[in-house]
Amino acid sequence: GAVVSQHPSWVICKSGTSVKIECRSLDFQATTMFWYRQFPKQSLMLMATSNEGSKATYEQGVEKDKFLINHASLTLSTLTVTSAHPEDSSFYICSATFSGEEQYFGPGTRLTVT
Amino acid sequence: TQLLEQSPQFLSIQEGENLTVYCNSSSVFSSLQWYRQEPGEGPVLLVTVVTGGEVKKLKRLTFQFGDARKDSSLHITAAQPGDTGLYLCAGPSGGYQKVTFGTGTKLQVIP
Numbered sequence: 001g002a003v004v005s006q007h008p009s010w011v012i013c014k015s016g017t018s019v020k021i022e023c024r025s026l027d028f029q030a031t032t033m034f035w036y037r038q039f040p041k042q043s044l045m046l047m048a049t050s051n052e053g054s055k056a057t058y059e060q061g062v063e064k065d066k067f068l069i070n071h072a073s074l075t076l077s078t079l080t081v082t083s084a085h086p087e088d089s090s091f092y093i094c095s096a097t098f099s100g101e102e103q104y105f106g107p108g109t110r111l112t113v114t
Numbered sequence: 115t116q117l118l119e120q121s122p123q124f125l126s127i128q129e130g131e132n133l134t135v136y137c138n139s140s141s142v143f144s145s146l147q148w149y150r151q152e153p154g155e156g157p158v159l160l161v162t163v164v165t166g167g168e169v170k171k172l173k174r175l176t177f178q179f180g181d182a183r184k185d186s187s188l189h190i191t192a193a194q195p196g197d198t199g200l201y202l203c204a205g206p207s208g209g210y211q212k213v214t215f216g217t218g219t220k221l222q223v224i225p
Contacts, residue, residue, distance in 0.1 A: 004156075032211050034211075034212070041220065042218065043202060043215045043216060043217050043218040044157070044202070044215045045215075046207075046212065046213075046214075046215075049211075049212060091154075093156050093157075095156070097211055102159060102162075103159075103211070103213065105156030105157050105158070106156050107154075107155050107156050108154065108155060108156050110154070
């Protein structure tokens with residue numbers, strides 16, 4: 001149980017365009033979802049915390065107007081990278097929790113901006 | 115911000131060797147978790163330690179939480195190629211359900 005999926009698994013887009021990444025909890029209702037980014041050979045950095053029906057809380061240094069997060073239901077959160085640039089190329093990972101004791105991670109989305 | 119420093123950053127060993135990965139902080143944590151992440155995938159939780167001095171074993175992996183709850187270690191006995199991956203420690207970071215990840219240790223086990 002406690003499976004989290006992400007879609008797409010990888011995406012290539014042109015500079016200036018927007019990209020939407022979905023995060024779904026498949027077999028449980030997630031009270032909270034988290035979005036991370038990970039650069040090559042580095043650790044995970046938390047971008048924002050998302051609760052269903054409320055505005056996301058962004059970490060310091062993360063532009064909320066660039067990384068739009070929508071948490072429309074207890075099983076779906078989306079991250080939209082607006083006006084993407086090559087420096088936004090990264091591995092984006094979401095996680096979901098329902099008990100507060102453990103986060104269940106998605107398989108990640110590789111974004112490449114050309 | 116509570117920082118978690120891991121050492122070593124990179125480790126390349128031969129199959130059958132033993133190794134230890136360290137996770138250190140100047141802050142006290144109520145608990146620490148260890149994850150393994152394979153390339154192109156999300157991290158997978160290995161263990162959570164919650165009591166100072168606690169030792170947990172998971173087959174060939176032994177996890178220890180420091181007495182002062184500021185550090186933790188992961189010891190792997192007789193490493194196998196399947197142990198290859200990025201090992202991450204993580205701890206609660208003050209916000210509700212938020213965690214901070216350590217700097218990571220990339221392990222390569224050569225057959």
